[in-house]
Each structure stands twice: as C-alpha cells, then as structure tokens.
Amino acid sequence: MIMQYSSRLSRFDSAVFFELNGVKQELREQGKEIIDLGIGSPDLPPPPHVIKALTEAAANPQEYGYPISEGSPFFREAVATWYANRFGVNLDPVSECLALMGSQDGLSHLALALVDPGEYVLVPDPGYPIYEVSIHLANGIPYPMPLREENGFLPDFSIIPTEVALKAKMMILNYPNNPVTSVADRAFYEKAIAFAKRYNILIVSDIAYSELAFDGYRPMSILEIEGAKEVSVEFHSLSKSFNMAGCRIGFAVGNSAALRALAIVKSNIDYGIFTAIQKAGTAALLGDQSHTSKMSKIYQSRRDALLDSLARIGWHIPKPKATMFVWAKVPVPLSSREFARELLRKTAVAVVPGIGFGRMGEGYVRIALVQPEEKLKEVAERIEASKIL
Ligand SMILES: Cc1ncc(COP(=O)(O)O)c(C=O)c1O
Incomplete structure (x- = not known):
C-alpha cells in the first residue's frame, strides 16, 4: 500500500x-x-532504597492488576508530602496531584486537553522540543518567546503582542532550563503570574531539573507564590531527581481544573503506571533526600x-x-x-x-x-x- x-x-x-x-x-x-x-x-x-522498593513490589503477584489511571492514593499523597517538605507548598493529593508516566506524558498531552485549533501557546525558544510538538498535536500554534542572553535567558513578556496574548491559552516556562541552564527567581515568577492573570493564560511550569543545582543554589517552585495555583500547573520528573528515567514516572500538580482535563485525556490513552513503580517513586519522594x-x-x-x-x-x-x-x-x-x-x-x-x-x-x-x-x-x-x- x-x-x-x-x-x-x-x-x-x-x-x-x-x-x-x-x-x-x-x-x-x-x-x-x-x-x-x-x-x-x-x-x-537510583538510591538503593528505591531499587529495593521496586524489587519487593515487583515480586508481589498482587501488584500486577491495572493500576489507577490518576495514580494510587499512596503515590499522590507522597507527592503532596514531598512538595510540602521541599517547597512549603500545600497540595490536595486528590485534586491537585496527578501521576504521570514521566513528565513527558503530561507535557505532551496537556495541549490536547486545553488547546483548540488556532489558539496560541507561548513557548520558550530555545526550548525542550516536546513543548512545540505537543501544540502541533492539538493543532494549536506555538508562539516562540525568545530567550536571550542579555535577559538572563528569561522571556520578555513586554514584547508579546497583545493580540497574541489574548489568543494564548498556555505559556510554558522551564527553570532550571533545558537547554540554556538559566534559572528563575521569585520576581520573575511574580511577573509571569501577573501577565498570566491579565490575559487568562495557564502557566505550565516544568521543573524537571529542580533538584540538580550547584554552589548551594536551591531552585524554587512557582507554586510558592501566593495565588499561583489559580493560573499554574507544575510538572516534575523522577527521571533526573532520582535517576529513574527508565521507570517512566513523574507528576503534575497545581490548578485542579487543568489537571482534571489532563486526567480525562490520559484515562483514554493509558491505564496508569505499574503499581510497583509507583511504590518505588513513593520510596524516592518520602525516603532520605x-x-x-x-x-x-x-x-x-x-x-x-x-x-x-x-x-x-x-x-x-x-x-x-x-x-x-x-x-x-x-x-x-x-x-x-x-x-x-x-x-x-x-x-x-x-x-x-x-x-x-x-x-x-x-x-x-x-x-x-x-x-x-x-x-x-x-x-x-x-x-x-x-x-x-
Ligand atoms: C526540560 C525537560 N522536561 C521534561 C523532560 C521529560 O522527562 P521525563 O518524561 O523523563 O519525566 C525532560 C527530559 O529530558 C526535560 O529535559
């Protein structure tokens, strides 16, 4: 053929x-x-206690049924506990924490849940390639936000045309950034939230590298900022933080309406993460940091x-x-x-x-x-x- x-x-x-x-x-x-x-x-x-949790759970015949698509309650509770300990952010494990098969799973499916054909999504340029691909999957239009060295590789919201901002559904931010390695501070996130609130845009913050930082620097979560949940979801990955890339486990947290939409898309695509892997993820999040x-x-x-x-x-x-x-x-x-x-x-x-x-x-x-x-x-x-x- x-x-x-x-x-x-x-x-x-x-x-x-x-x-x-x-x-x-x-x-x-x-x-x-x-x-x-x-x-x-x-x-x-990965740390030895993570491998131990995975092997013990994998040896248990009871763990082989279909998992819960949104993630087992124990894993979502572990996510909420980790966020509280790491960032001082309180999350409801049921409505504000969603398990993912790696953050790529959520990042690639979110636009399908939220973006209609012809709507804009503001994306960093340069940026992690899946951001743009996910928008094309939904027939949306990626609008590049240039990351320039003279601006500390942060986007300049003032140069985004009003007509684009008005038609934008989401804005993707990624700090610490892949590939440019730059970082964002509270003042930057406050500006981003003000811009998102003015134009009714959902901020998608990807913090896959939040735990790999040097010289005493500790990256923050956008959700640490008062009112951020109204306009933000955040994606995190166990791939880099706990060297679990092959396990395919991550999560999204924050705005419950956006997470519900993502959960609906995912429930039609996958049946969730192998429970033994969620046990290993829980050991990573709750164990020795x-x-x-x-x-x-x-x-x-x-x-x-x-x-x-x-x-x-x-x-x-x-x-x-x-x-x-x-x-x-x-x-x-x-x-x-x-x-x-x-x-x-x-x-x-x-x-x-x-x-x-x-x-x-x-x-x-x-x-x-x-x-x-x-x-x-x-x-x-x-x-x-x-x-x-
Ligand atoms: C910026 C960024 N976000 C997300 C991911 C996806 O990570 P995973 O799907 O393994 O959680 C990666 C992987 O390299 C990345 O670099």
Whole structure:
C-alpha cells in the first residue's frame, strides 16, 4: 500500500538529534571511542532504597492488576508530602496531584486537553522540543518567546503582542532550563503570574531539573507564590531527581481544573503506571533526600572538570547554576550544526547543535554532563589535539 502519513507528522522533525548517528557509526567502525555528551540520559543509579522498593513490589503477584489511571492514593499523597517538605507548598493529593508516566506524558498531552485549533501557546525558544510538538498535536500554534542572553535567558513578556496574548491559552516556562541552564527567581515568577492573570493564560511550569543545582543554589517552585495555583500547573520528573528515567514516572500538580482535563485525556490513552513503580517513586519522594545533594555534587564536579579544562585551552563557557547541561557558544565561525559535526569527526565527542532546540539556539551547542570527570577532562585534551579551536 502507499502509506500517506498525516501532515501533522511532518512537524515532529527531530532529525537534528539523529543526523550525526551515521558519523558515530563510521567512527565506531574505525574503532574510535565516542564520548557521547548528546542525550541527557542520567548515567547514575537510583538510591538503593528505591531499587529495593521496586524489587519487593515487583515480586508481589498482587501488584500486577491495572493500576489507577490518576495514580494510587499512596503515590499522590507522597507527592503532596514531598512538595510540602521541599517547597512549603500545600497540595490536595486528590485534586491537585496527578501521576504521570514521566513528565513527558503530561507535557505532551496537556495541549490536547486545553488547546483548540488556532489558539496560541507561548513557548520558550530555545526550548525542550516536546513543548512545540505537543501544540502541533492539538493543532494549536506555538508562539516562540525568545530567550536571550542579555535577559538572563528569561522571556520578555513586554514584547508579546497583545493580540497574541489574548489568543494564548498556555505559556510554558522551564527553570532550571533545558537547554540554556538559566534559572528563575521569585520576581520573575511574580511577573509571569501577573501577565498570566491579565490575559487568562495557564502557566505550565516544568521543573524537571529542580533538584540538580550547584554552589548551594536551591531552585524554587512557582507554586510558592501566593495565588499561583489559580493560573499554574507544575510538572516534575523522577527521571533526573532520582535517576529513574527508565521507570517512566513523574507528576503534575497545581490548578485542579487543568489537571482534571489532563486526567480525562490520559484515562483514554493509558491505564496508569505499574503499581510497583509507583511504590518505588513513593520510596524516592518520602525516603532520605540526601541523595539529591550528593548527586548535585557529582554534577557540579563534572561541570567544573569540563569547564575548567576547556577554559585552559581557550574555550570559555559560563558555569551553570543548575541542570545536567552546559550551554556553550560555538567557539569558531561555524553554524551549530556544522560545529557539532566537525567536533564529532575530529574528536569523537558528541554534543547537540543548539538549532535543534529552536531558532534562537543557533550559535550554541548543548553539552550533557553524563560522563565521569576523567572523560570530561579528556574532551578538552581531544579538542586541543584536534586544533579545532
Ligand atoms: C526540560 C525537560 N522536561 C521534561 C523532560 C521529560 O522527562 P521525563 O518524561 O523523563 O519525566 C525532560 C527530559 O529530558 C526535560 O529535559
């Protein structure tokens, strides 16, 4: 048969993330060892008590029935307890906490629940690619909010045209940010909430990296701000905070009407998260929280190992306060795509071209700190030897 793909599918173009796979394959065939700093998949294990909770629950035959789509009461209560302990935010576990198969599950389905064709969604540019894809899924229109270095990589609400703001249904914020690594403070969130209230826009705050922060910095939740729940939902992931990326567990909290709509969409798509995984997630949220600071220390040392050694060879990159990434200006007169290709060919080091995250990402590459310190130091040695700079 002739397979005619939907026109929607053409919007799901992630080619830039995969176009270097051919080069990687060639290098492997030549016996070269690739240092892959591309995809942000955590390389560290979950805490032992999480693995124990998962294995014990998985060994129990009673855990194999269909789970509850919105999440088991024990998991939603654990989410509420974690938010209260971590951010001092009170949540109702039933109406204000929703379990997700990773935050990607919720981020990709929310627009289907809330956005009608032709409505705008304000998205960060550069930004995590699923934000835009989710809007196309709902036939909405993504409206990019440029994140510029001179504004601390925060969106400037004053340049959003009134007619766009009036037709906007949601605004996505992501701090600490992937890919640019910037962070947001209370004053910024207060401005965002005032803007959202003026134009009746739902703020979707993605805090996937809230627990990976350095030099004593502690990211905040938008829900810490008085009245935020009226206009905000927040998404969090256990993938990075507890190294549980493969378990597919996360959650959304905040505005109950928005969460109800998301729960309706999801109840037609999935039947919830394997109960044993929810038990492991509960162990992570309620157990010893020192794991996250230990993990942050590891990423901080990696950050320093990489950026100090790159600075010694003349590539100066500002140190991020949070996330597992470095957002680096391309140090030579090449596009981000060309530079990533050149770097891979000459040094077997893989990074992601900034253009993959949106038009404003051009001129940068994202480097994920997903290798041990020795490997990150070796990156600088390889770059120096290659004379690419
Ligand atoms: C900014 C951001 N949000 C959300 C996610 C999705 O995480 P998960 O679906 O594993 O919870 C990621 C994953 O890399 C991310 O970088």
